[in-house]
Amino acid sequence: MIKKEAAQVVSVTPLSAPRHFVLTMTSAHLASHSRPGHFIAVAADTGSAILRKPFSVYTVNPDVGEISILFSVYGPTTTAMSRMLPGDSIDVLGPLGGRIFDPEPIKGIHHILVGGGYGVPPLNYLAKTIRASAPDAMVTVIIGARTANLLVGDDGLLDAGVEVIYCTDDGSAGVQGRVTDALLPLLKSDSRVYTCGPTPMMKAVGELSEAHGVDCQVSLETFMPCGVGICVGCVVKMRDGVFSRTCTDGPVYPGCEVAW
Amino acid sequence: MVSTVNMTVQIGSLKMRNPVTTGSGTFGFGSETKDLVPLDRLGAVTVKATTRERRLGNPPQRIVETASGILNAIGLQNGGIDDYLANKAPYLRCFDCPIIVNVPGENPDDFAYVVERLTAAGAADAVELNISCPNVSHGLDYATDPQLAASVVAAVRKVTSMPVIAKLSPNVTDIRVIAKACEDAGADALSMINTVVGTAIDPRKRKFRLANITGGLSGPAVKPIALLAVWRCYNTVKIPIIGMGGIACPLDAIEFMLAGATAVACGTGNFVDPTLSLEVIDGIEKYCVENGFADVNALIGAVTAA
Numbered sequence: 195m196i197k198k199e200a201a202q203v204v205s206v207t208p209l210s211a212p213r214h215f216v217l218t219m220t221s222a223h224l225a226s227h228s229r230p231g232h233f234i235a236v237a238a239d240t241g242s243a244i245l246r247k248p249f250s251v252y253t254v255n256p257d258v259g260e261i262s263i264l265f266s267v268y269g270p271t272t273t274a275m276s277r278m279l280p281g282d283s284i285d286v287l288g289p290l291g292g293r294i295f296d297p298e299p300i301k302g303i304h305h306i307l308v309g310g311g312y313g314v315p316p317l318n319y320l321a322k323t324i325r326a327s328a329p330d331a332m333v334t335v336i337i338g339a340r341t342a343n344l345l346v347g348d349d350g351l352l353d354a355g356v357e358v359i360y361c362t363d364d365g366s367a368g369v370q371g372r373v374t375d376a377l378l379p380l381l382k383s384d385s386r387v388y389t390c391g392p393t394p395m396m397k398a399v400g401e402l403s404e405a406h407g408v409d410c411q412v413s414l415e416t417f418m419p420c421g422v423g424i425c426v427g428c429v430v431k432m433r434d435g436v437f438s439r440t441c442t443d444g445p446v447y448p449g450c451e452v453a454w
Numbered sequence: 455m456v457s458t459v460n461m462t463v464q465i466g467s468l469k470m471r472n473p474v475t476t477g478s479g480t481f482g483f484g485s486e487t488k489d490l491v492p493l494d495r496l497g498a499v500t501v502k503a504t505t506r507e508r509r510l511g512n513p514p515q516r517i518v519e520t521a522s523g524i525l526n527a528i529g530l531q532n533g534g535i536d537d538y539l540a541n542k543a544p545y546l547r548c549f550d551c552p553i554i555v556n557v558p559g560e561n562p563d564d565f566a567y568v569v570e571r572l573t574a575a576g577a578a579d580a581v582e583l584n585i586s587c588p589n590v591s592h593g594l595d596y597a598t599d600p601q602l603a604a605s606v607v608a609a610v611r612k613v614t615s616m617p618v619i620a621k622l623s624p625n626v627t628d629i630r631v632i633a634k635a636c637e638d639a640g641a642d643a644l645s646m647i648n649t650v651v652g653t654a655i656d657p658r659k660r661k662f663r664l665a666n667i668t669g670g671l672s673g674p675a676v677k678p679i680a681l682l683a684v685w686r687c688y689n690t691v692k693i694p695i696i697g698m699g700g701i702a703c704p705l706d707a708i709e710f711m712l713a714g715a716t717a718v719a720c721g722t723g724n725f726v727d728p729t730l731s732l733e734v735i736d737g738i739e740k741y742c743v744e745n746g747f748a749d750v751n752a753l754i755g756a757v758t759a760a
Contacts, residue, residue: 196490198728244726245524245726287728419519420725422486423486424487424728425528427517428516429516431513437531443731448662
């Protein structure tokens with residue numbers, strides 16, 4: 195159920211990546227209803243920029259009724275968010291998303307999660323969710339970035355028993371190369387791939403998975419003016435020629451449905 | 455608080471329990487925000503444009519944010535009248551809320567065909583003729599020429615007894631001429647304004663930001679244009695006006711009523727807050743109570759010189 199509420203900011207923590215922050219807020223509603231792949235839409239009083247901005251749910255703590263989102267400062271809304279203080283009110287709408295990640299933690303499946311940039315946070319939540327529901331599940335998260343200090347969103351993955359592979363374009367951390375270089379040797383008939391990040395990356399991951407006959411769920415990132423399906427502005431083209439609303443028909447699609 | 459304010463307004467034969475509806479294309483078909491907006495609280499629900507045939511719409515990018523507004527070029531994506539009758543109307547009819555269906559068309563026959571189907575099925579309580587959509591070929595033409603606008607109104611007038619509302623474009627030299635032509639052709643009401651045509655450019659990429667190049671500007675940026683259009687038409691025609699364009703809070707809606715609108719529509723504001731209509735309904739009532747108006751109709755056109 196979608197709710198609009200004034201959540202309370204618990205903390206806004208800067209990350210080592212420049213201009214990146216994790217914002218934690220109190221919301222019993224979001225903490226109990228958010229699943230991996232869901233997002234929330236934040237409105238900040240920013241003067242001339244009127245629209246809400248969408249953020250994937252990063253961490254969820256239902257016990258204390260808190261969720262967090264990870265963002266980088268890009269425009270007026272994220273600037274305002276980066277300056278929020280504990281106790282401040284934050285106007286949020288959520289949880290949003292029609293089709294979200296479907297982890298199907300079947301025994302024997304190797305779950306491979308491939309993320310880049312702000313695409314990593316929802317995969318972090320997904321990885322932990324899979325491990326929690328199937329403690330013996332094999333979960334690997336491949337995280338890519340241009341350079342070491344832009345690797346974000348890996349908080350708590352190792353503790354959750356998840357294998358993490360880092361890839362950087364310049365080799366400053368982990369494997370030098372692209373996420374697809376790390377993905378290729380892992381693709382087997384028992385693999386299931388989930389990806390979120392920049393569109394060119396997801397296209398490459400989706401196509402590589404498809405070429406190996408492996409199911410791939412892609413969480414598309416678009417400019418979402420409303421987040422609830424009424425503006426029809428966030429569409430992407432599907433292979434059947436239809437324009438699909440990523441906010442409510444997605445954001446997660448089988449990679450083989452998207453007309454990249 | 456027990457309200458003693460009469461909030462009922464009349465758009466032709468359509469009775470609205472309060473003056474607030476939704477702007478077509480900014481509220482889907484009513485079901486999308488069911489968690490947030492009980493339809494039976496609205497004065498009426500104006501649903502997304504419904505065309506004769508299914509339309510895929512324009513390729514993305516379809517919406518960009520501009521100063522105090524957005525530019526959109528959706529291109530009337532919808533499932534067509536068959537889809538509306540089969541899949542949208544039954545849901546909408548579950549609520550005690552009048553339905554206004556927005557109808558675009560490429561020629562008067564298209565408009566008349568869709569309105570005839572709606573009338574036969576009882577699937578609308580009023581129709582809003584979208585003679586002014588800037589995002590499809592021929593769409594805008596009808597609202598920029600008084601004779602063409604009248605031809606669409608007249609064609610539809612023949613096939614329905616439902617209230618016929620003509621939605622006017624601000625992209626004209628003198629909107630009053632079009633308003634009068636629609637009234638003379640049998641329109642029961644006018645709605646205004648549709649979006650203001652414009653564009654946006656990404657200077658870093660040196661590309662247009664919308665795939666369609668042009669789009670319709672809406673949001674608070676257009677409110678002054680819309681208010682003047684309403685006031686000018688209020689002083690020109692006798693039929694009621696549904697005012698819209700940048701309403702973001704109750705006082706914006708009050709301004710439209712003071713300028714001459716009998717009802718108002720929340721549009722782009724729904725994207726920011728889908729519950730805006732409810733806030734506006736409550737706010738109008740509160741304004742009436744606080745300012746001693748026993749009847750919301752007393753606000754209509756009540757603005758005076760500075």
